[in-house]
Amino acid sequence: MKIIAAKWLFDGENIQRDTAVAFDEKIAEIGTFEILETRYPDAEILRLDDKSVLLPGLINPHVHLEFGANTTHLKYGDFMTWLQSVIAHRDELIDACHAACYRRQIQEMLETGTTTFGAVSSYGKELTACRAAPQRVIFFNEAIGSQPAAVDALYSDFMQRLEESEKAASDRFIPAVALHAPYSVHPVLIKKILHETPQKPLSAHFLESPAEKEWLQEGRGPFKYFFESYLGQSTPLCHPEAFLNLLEGRKTLLTHAVQAGEREFDLIASAGHAITHCPRSNRLLGCGRLPIEGVKKRKILWLLGTDGLSSNRSLSLWDEMRAALMLHHQAPLNLFAADLLRAVTSRAADALDLPVGRLKPGCFADLVTVSLPDAPDNEKSVATQLVLHTEKIDRLYIQGTQHV
Incomplete structure (x- = not known):
């Protein structure tokens, strides 16, 4: 048993003062240090100073590791310009991101306090690194492909990657499903995959850019030229509302949704989907601002993700x-x-x-400690000071075991 006593603690919901946590693999009890010290006399004790804050480990639900070798290869400012540069440099970047590249990204997330991450995988190349990661990993095997004649082959490839990831399944490695986007996955492929994976966590990119919205809703714009040039396709696969209807009964993490309108947000809210907000990626690709006020008004669950280094400069959730x-x-x-x-x-x-993300009995003991430049003088400013000043964490525990 371990006890960490903190002047300041964020429990996943609110800031608390003068609180201690007793834990081994799971959190056993929250209370005053004096009570926990008496109750667990043999516990290993750590008393934090007044500048330190104890909080749950951070969760990054959406990160792409496969393009982690990118620095200045890709072009920013407009989604279609970026996409063309990804196609031009795709093979080069994927070949350059080998085992050490994956480990470096995983280590960056660890050192900045991420104890759980959702890895979106198009090819399965980062599987070995994710299986070996100290963090809890939701491994989103991604389906992509819009040509009708290729649906069976695409489905076979997807299922092969999913089955390979399932060999490593545990409480720390969770195989899952990702649908790339409404414009890039054929509806028949979506239906086949959802039918065969009814219990898997599900993620999808959704209405990320103005170009995507124009193409899906009106069948024109830069995406029309893109699809005609590369795939000989002149009409969109799936209207945004039709895509959401395909997800009926499956709560989904919808990434971006920057270009969603009133109707789409209403459907997302009624279906109980969540939105993963990636503000830095949206800015770099010229996608716009997620109307967070509308999301909150509809009580849609919204999360924060970094996306990958193809559209970001770090995987730090503090930066995000x-x-x-x-x-x-x-x-x-x-x-x-x-x-x-x-x-x-x-x-x-x-x-x-x-069962993470909160400091409460029964949750896994995934937690971090952070030092601020000075001791806060009231609980109202603690969260703001954490966001403004934290670069790296001091200590990190996953299921009670210290990794940093």
Whole structure:
């Protein structure tokens, strides 16, 4: 048994003062240090100073590791320009991201406090690295392919990758399903995959860019030229509403949704889907701003993800929170900072249906400690100061075992 006593603690919902946590693999009890010390006299004790904060390990539900070798290869400012550069450099970047590249990205997430991440995998090349990661991994095997004649081959390839990942399944490695996007996965392929994987966690990119919205809703724009040039396809596969209808009965993590309108948000809310917000990626690819106020008004569960290094400069959720704090200037600062902490802890855990993300009895003891430059003088500013100043964490535990 271990006990960590903290002047400041974020439990996944609120900031608490003068609180201690007793844990081994799971959290046993929360209370005052004096009570826990008496109850667990043989526990290993760590007392944090007044500048330190104890909080749940962070959860990054959406990250692509396969393009982790990217630095200046890709072009930003517009989604279609970026996509063309990805196609031009895809093989080069995938070949350059070998085992050490994957380990480096996983280590970056570890050192910045991420104890659970959702790895979206198009080819399965990062499977070995993710299986060996100290973190809890939701391994989203991604389906992609829009040509009708290729549906059977695409389905076979997807199932082969899924089955390979299932060989490593455990409480720390969870095989899952990702549908790339409404414009890039044939509806027949979607139906076949959803029919065969009814219990798997599910993720999908959804209405990320203006070009995607124009193509899916009106059948024109830059995507029309793209599909005609590369695939000989002149009409979109699936209207956004039809795509959401395909997901009926399956709560899904919809990534981006920047270009969703009132109708799409209403459908997302009624279906109980969650939205993974990636503000830095959206900015770099010229996609716009997620109308977070509308998302919150509809009580849609929203999370925060980094996306991958093909459209970001780090995999730090602290960097992502800082970007979101500045982007959504209409939100009250201190309240929104606390909301961002919930987005990367308790809300992400709820969306993934995992017993983590909160410091409460029965949850796995995934937790981190962080030092601030100075001791906060009131609980209202703790969340804001955490978001503004945290670069790396001091200590990190996963299921009670210290890794940093």
